[in-house]
Amino acid sequence: xxxxxxxxxxxxxxxxxxxxxxxxxxxxxxxxxxxxxxxxxxxxxxxxxxxxxxxxxxxxxxxxxxxxxxxxxxxxxxxxxxxxxxxxxxxxxxxxxxxxxxxxxxxxxxxxxxxxxxxxxxxxxxxxxxxxxxxxxxxxxxxxxxxxxxxxxxxxxxxxxxxxxxxxxxxxxxxxxxxxxxxxxxxxxxxxxxxxxxxxxxxxxxxxxxxxxxxxxxxxxxxxxxxxxxxxxxxxxxxxxxxxxxxxxxxxxxxxxxxxxxxxxxxxxxxxxxxxxxxxxxxxxxxxxxxxxxxxxxxxxxxxxxxx
Amino acid sequence: xxxxxxxxxxxxxxxxxxxxxxxxxxxxxxxxxxxxxxxxxxxxxxxxxxxxxxxxxxxxxxxxxxxxxxxxxxxxxxxxxxxxxxxxxxxxxxxxxxxxxxxxxxxxxxxxxxxxxxxxxxxxxxxxxxxxxxxxxxxxxxxxxxxxxxxxxxxxxxxxxxxxxxxxxxxxxxxxxxxxxxxxxxxxxxxxxxxxxxxxxxxxxxxxxxxxxxxxxxxxxxxxxxxxxxxxxxxxxxxxxxxxxxxxxxxxxxxxxxxxxxxxxxxxxxxxxxxxxxxxxxxxxxxxxxxxxxxxxxxxxxxxxxxxxxxxxxxxxxxxxxxxxxxxxxxxxxxxxxxxxxxxxxxxxxxxxxxxxxxxxxxxxxxxxxxxxxxxxxxxxxxxxxxxxxxxxxxxxxxxxxxxxxxxxxxxxxxxxxxxxxxxxxxxxxxxxxxxxxxxxxxxxxxxxxxxxxxxxxxxxxxxxxxxxxxxxxx
Numbered sequence: 161x162x163x164x165x166x167x168x169x170x171x172x173x174x175x176x177x178x179x180x181x182x183x184x185x186x187x188x189x190x191x192x193x194x195x196x197x198x199x200x201x202x203x204x205x206x207x208x209x210x211x212x213x214x215x216x217x218x219x220x221x222x223x224x225x226x227x228x229x230x231x232x233x234x235x236x237x238x239x240x241x242x243x244x245x246x247x248x249x250x251x252x253x254x255x256x257x258x259x260x261x262x263x264x265x266x267x268x269x270x271x272x273x274x275x276x277x278x279x280x281x282x283x284x285x286x287x288x289x290x291x292x293x294x295x296x297x298x299x300x301x302x303x304x305x306x307x308x309x310x311x312x313x314x315x316x317x318x319x320x321x322x323x324x325x326x327x328x329x330x331x332x333x334x335x336x337x338x339x340x341x342x343x344x345x346x347x348x349x350x351x352x353x354x355x356x357x358x359x360x361x362x363x364x365x366x367x368x369x370x371x372x373x374x375x376x377x378x379x380x381x382x383x384x385x386x387x388x389x390x391x392x393x394x395x396x397x398x399x400x401x402x403x404x405x406x407x408x409x410x411x412x413x414x415x416x417x418x419x420x421x422x423x424x425x426x427x428x429x430x431x432x433x434x435x436x437x438x439x440x441x442x443x444x445x446x447x448x449x450x451x452x453x454x455x456x457x458x459x460x461x462x463x464x465x466x467x468x
Numbered sequence: 469x470x471x472x473x474x475x476x477x478x479x480x481x482x483x484x485x486x487x488x489x490x491x492x493x494x495x496x497x498x499x500x501x502x503x504x505x506x507x508x509x510x511x512x513x514x515x516x517x518x519x520x521x522x523x524x525x526x527x528x529x530x531x532x533x534x535x536x537x538x539x540x541x542x543x544x545x546x547x548x549x550x551x552x553x554x555x556x557x558x559x560x561x562x563x564x565x566x567x568x569x570x571x572x573x574x575x576x577x578x579x580x581x582x583x584x585x586x587x588x589x590x591x592x593x594x595x596x597x598x599x600x601x602x603x604x605x606x607x608x609x610x611x612x613x614x615x616x617x618x619x620x621x622x623x624x625x626x627x628x629x630x631x632x633x634x635x636x637x638x639x640x641x642x643x644x645x646x647x648x649x650x651x652x653x654x655x656x657x658x659x660x661x662x663x664x665x666x667x668x669x670x671x672x673x674x675x676x677x678x679x680x681x682x683x684x685x686x687x688x689x690x691x692x693x694x695x696x697x698x699x700x701x702x703x704x705x706x707x708x709x710x711x712x713x714x715x716x717x718x719x720x721x722x723x724x725x726x727x728x729x730x731x732x733x734x735x736x737x738x739x740x741x742x743x744x745x746x747x748x749x750x751x752x753x754x755x756x757x758x759x760x761x762x763x764x765x766x767x768x769x770x771x772x773x774x775x776x777x778x779x780x781x782x783x784x785x786x787x788x789x790x791x792x793x794x795x796x797x798x799x800x801x802x803x804x805x806x807x808x809x810x811x812x813x814x815x816x817x818x819x820x821x822x823x824x825x826x827x828x829x830x831x832x833x834x835x836x837x838x839x840x841x842x843x844x845x846x847x848x849x850x851x852x853x854x855x856x857x858x859x860x861x862x863x864x865x866x867x868x869x870x871x872x873x874x875x876x877x878x879x880x881x882x883x884x885x886x887x888x889x890x891x892x893x894x895x896x897x898x899x900x901x902x903x904x905x906x907x908x909x910x911x912x913x914x915x916x917x918x919x920x921x922x923x924x925x926x927x928x929x930x931x932x933x934x935x936x937x938x939x940x941x942x943x
Contacts, residue, residue, distance in 0.1 A: 169830050174776060177834060190589035190612060194674055194693045195724045195743055195783075196839050202779035203833065210776070 171211035178204045485516035485525055486541060486549040486935060487572035506925055507941040508875060508888045512566055514551070515934035517879065527930040529917055533597040533605065536921040539567055539928055540607060541935055542592025546576040548609055548662075550620065564926065567937055571620050573662040576611040588613050594679050596688070598701075606665070608688060612675040615690055617666035617701065625653040671697050671707045678728045684735040691728035696740055698752075710758045711740060711750065726784050726841075733793045741798060745769075745782035747807065765796075765807050767814045777829045777838060785841035790850040791922075797853055799844040802826060804855050804865065819865040819872065822857050824895040824906045837911050845920045856915025859904070860931050861891060877915060877929045877936040887941060 169177075178200050185192050185200075516525065524545025531540050539551040549572045554565035579588040589612055598606040604621040629651040632640055674693035681688045689710070690697050696711035711728075715721055723744040731737035736752045748761035769778065781801040789796045795816070798805050802823060805815035821842075825832060832838040837858070844855040856862045857874070865872045874891045881888060894903040917930040925940035 169834075171776075174830075174833075181836075189587055190591075191584075191586040191675070195726065198721065198724055198743060199780045199783060199839065203776050206776045206778075 171207040171214070174207040175204060175211070178207065484543060484545065484547045484549050484572060485933070486514045486527075486543070487547075487569045505871075508925075508927075508938045509941045510882045510884075510886045510888065510936070511564075511926070511939045512937040513879070513882050513934055514567075514937075521933045525933040527917060527933060527935060528591050528593065529595050530919045530928050530930045530935065531595045531597060531607075532919050532921055532928065533607075534599050534922060536923055536926070538570065538597070538605060539919070539937075540595045540597065541930065542575065542595050542609060543933075544589075544591040546574055546578070546590030546592060546611065548573055548575045548592060548595065548607075548618070550660075564924065564939055564942075571660040571662050573618070575609045575616060575618065576614065579613070593676060596679050596681050598681055599685055601685075608679050608681065610676050610679050610690065613669065613672055615668040615676070615679060615699075616664050617668070618662050619665045620660060620662045623659045623661060624655060624657075626656045627651040628654045666701065666704050668699055668704050668707065671699075674724075677726060680729040680738065682730045682735050683733055687735075689728055689730060689738060691725050691740060693724040696725065696728050696738075696758075708756070710752065710756070712757065712759060713742075727787045729787055729789055729796075731793055732789050732791060739787055739789070739796060741784035741787040743783040744779070745784055745800060747784065747787060747796070747798060749809065763809070763812050765812045765815075767805070773826075775829060777833055780833070780838050781829065786843040788844055788846060790846050791848065792850055795850065797844050797846065799842050799855055801838060801840075801842075804844055804853060806853070806867065817867060819853070819863075821855055821863055822861075822893070824893055825858075828906065832911070835911065837914070840914055840916060842915075843917050845918055847920045847925070848923045854918050854920060854927065856918055856929070858911050858914050859909040860913040860915055861893075862915045862918060862929055875938075877931050877934075877938075882936070888938065 181200050182197055185197055515527075524543060524547075526544040527541050528544055529540075529542040532538070533540070537553050539553075541549050541551075543549075550570045551567035552570035553567050556565050575592055576590040578590045580586070581588060591611055592609050593612065594608075594610050596608045598608070598617075600606075604619050607618050607620070609616055609618060628635070629649050631645055631648055631651075632642065634640055668690070672690065672692040672695070674695070676690055676692045678691040679688060686702075687698055687700050690699065690707075691711075694712065694714040695709055697707040698710050699707045711725070713723070713725060723742045723746075726741050726743055728738060728740035731739075737749065738752070739747050739749045741747045745766065747765040749763040749765070750758035751762045752758060754760070754762065769782065784798045784800050786799040787796060794809060796807050796809065798807065798815075799821075802825060803821055804819045806817040806819075808816045829838060842856050844853060846853055851868045852864055852866050854862060854864045860877045861874050862877065863872060863874050874893070875888045876891050892900070892903045893909070894900065894905050896906070899905050913931060915929055915931055919928045921927065927938050929936045929938065
């Protein structure tokens with residue numbers, strides 16, 4: 161349990177500072193210092209773990225509240241007429257919100273947003289918004305270890321395909337959608353910006369595949385680029401892909417998938433290409449193919465990370 | 469341009485300021501105070517006064533030779549400056565001789581590895597002296613990639629009276645030679661020459677952090693982040709790899725080697741420290757490759773102190789055997805630990821160097837100070853250890869008397885006959901008079917390198933670009 165009371169910085173600031181250090185080390189005289197970058201990667205891991213734990217705790221709190229609300233609703237369901245009205249009202253409320261609006265913390269609205277995507281009566285725009293909400297929720301849910309294990313495959317399909325109707329998603333645990341704002345550091349322009357929730361829609365497309373091929377062994381920040389020996393050069397290319405998932409997931413393969421979405425939101429660069437590719441529907445329902453495409457398009461941030 | 473002030477005036481220097489500076493010195497005569505406590509007095513300071521420090525002048529290593537007569541420094545510009553202690557003045561037997569420049573040479577130059585597109589820094593990472601076997605002195609100096617053996621020899625005579633050469637070196641026309649004479653050696657001004665006798669290159673993929681001469685005086689080891697190599701001093705085209713901690717998959721890397729040293733008496737034993745705070749002792753008789761350690765020294769982490777930076781502050785920056793070979797000392801970011809070689813479970817002594825920094829780790833991480841690699845050293849008797857800190861403070865821990873003191877290396881306290889006043893840092897709350905608060909500490913003024921004379925109470929303390937020499941007050 162990390163004692164952060166003495167740390168004046170929050171985990172996200174530490175993450176961006178650490179990334180900046182790694183980025184700067186590429187241009188330092190004398191070559192990349194293995195020792196220093198290893199230590200920085202430990203800080204990154206610790207900050208990430210702390211950040212994830214906090215998020216998880218929040219999700220759990222929301223989940224508790226959500227369960228209470230669900231029980232209340234179930235009691236109400238005894239009257240079907242009341243139910244239909246409620247849902248229609250609630251859905252209308254939710255989906256009338258703009259696509260970019262932050263999802264509210266209140267579990268009631270989340271409840272509404274989620275089944276709304278199933279509702280065939282909605283317009284495509286509303287559907288898209290609902291999908292955005294769903295995906296955002298899904299992405300966040302993926303950050304939750306437990307949800308990850310149970311519902312991975314379901315979410316991947318819903319995330320990757322456009323306007324794909326979500327059928328059997330288990331949304332009960334997705335109460336903690338509070339992907340409202342994320343601070344991102346663009347490693348190319350060194351600009352720190354705050355990103356709205358709609359961003360995460362893109363994120364989760366990159367997520368699935370890593371979970372599918374998450375390595376059994378612990379992974380560390382990839383130092384393959386220190387490959388200064390000739391025999392290591394062949395490792396360079398395959399390492400790149402592995403590095404994507406490795407970077408933020410030392411010692412925790414379960415968090416691989418969730419970390420990627422977090423990672424992407426933190427970097428925030430190179431996503432214009434990602435968005436355009438999505439519109440082309442090049443992403444198949446096959447998670448693996450999806451990830452490779454994603455990887456190929458993330459030129460900017462792989463440049464940043466794949467420094468070694 | 470650097471200005472160097474001496475007793476006679478100001479001169480402009482372009483070479484290493486250490487070598488061209490004259491030093492302030494004082495005579496330590498007079499009755500001293502009582503008590504067993506050592507009182508440290510300022511003796512000399514070398515280097516430029518200029519506040520604007522050129523990067524090349526930053527001192528990167530300090531080392532006394534085995535007799536203590538010579539003191540070598542290496543800097544970021546790849547230069548080595550050697551100081552020699554003057555013989556004791558017969559008229560003032562209480563005074564120890566002062567250290568004056570003996571030799572200066574460019575040990576390493578910046579290089580470029582075209583294959584990997586990497587620049588190799590010329591900064592001298594370590595200097596280690598060889599024991600003296602003849603009139604000449606030998607030392608090993610290393611940068612990130614290459615180790616060199618330097619011979620420093622004196623020349624105080626030169627041959628005169630050649631038959632075929634003029635005195636200025638021009639060749640004479642043989643037809644003009646009418647008589648023959650035998651050249652004779654005539655005294656000349658002392659000239660100290662440094663020549664590279666061996667170059668040990670291309671054996672390290674990663675950055676060399678340590679070299680250590682074996683007690684057999686024939687071999688030495690060099691360590692980089694992932695490997696330790698064994699060399700013979702006479703053979704440059706071959707070295708044996710004795711430790712390799714590089715994982716098959718670099719993505720699984722979890723620790724690196726941070727320092728390595730041979731045992732002072734047992735030529736088969738050496739230790740290496742890691743970034744995880746462990747020390748491994750290896751016996752070269754066990755196997756050719758010493759990946760499997762004979763002993764593992766590790767102290768369990770205190771879970772209540774866990775923070776984002778736990779891994780960084782537990783990384784060991786230096787390891788030194790005691791002179792008697794019974795103990796070893798390790799330095800991590802906040803503390804110095806003494807280990808008994810017979811007990812692996814925990815250190816026998818732990819000294820906090822600057823515990824008040826524990827609450828400042830965040831800002832120290834931001835400004836990169838948390839990555840500073842402090843060294844440590846033993847005194848000749850192994851009863852006092854010394855290490856550096858920030859604000860040009862350095863700390864000494866008396867193991868026998870269980871006392872510690874903080875001293876400062878500064879120009880302000882560099883007055884003749886000045887006894888160094890102990891300093892105190894107030895961690896918080898009320899600040900007493902003469903105490904300095906943690907927030908006032910200058911983290912750009914750090915003492916990373918210190919050295920203790922092998923026999924006497926003479927210490928060399930390197931600030932960023934100055935070398936301070938302190939001596940104990942003689943009665």
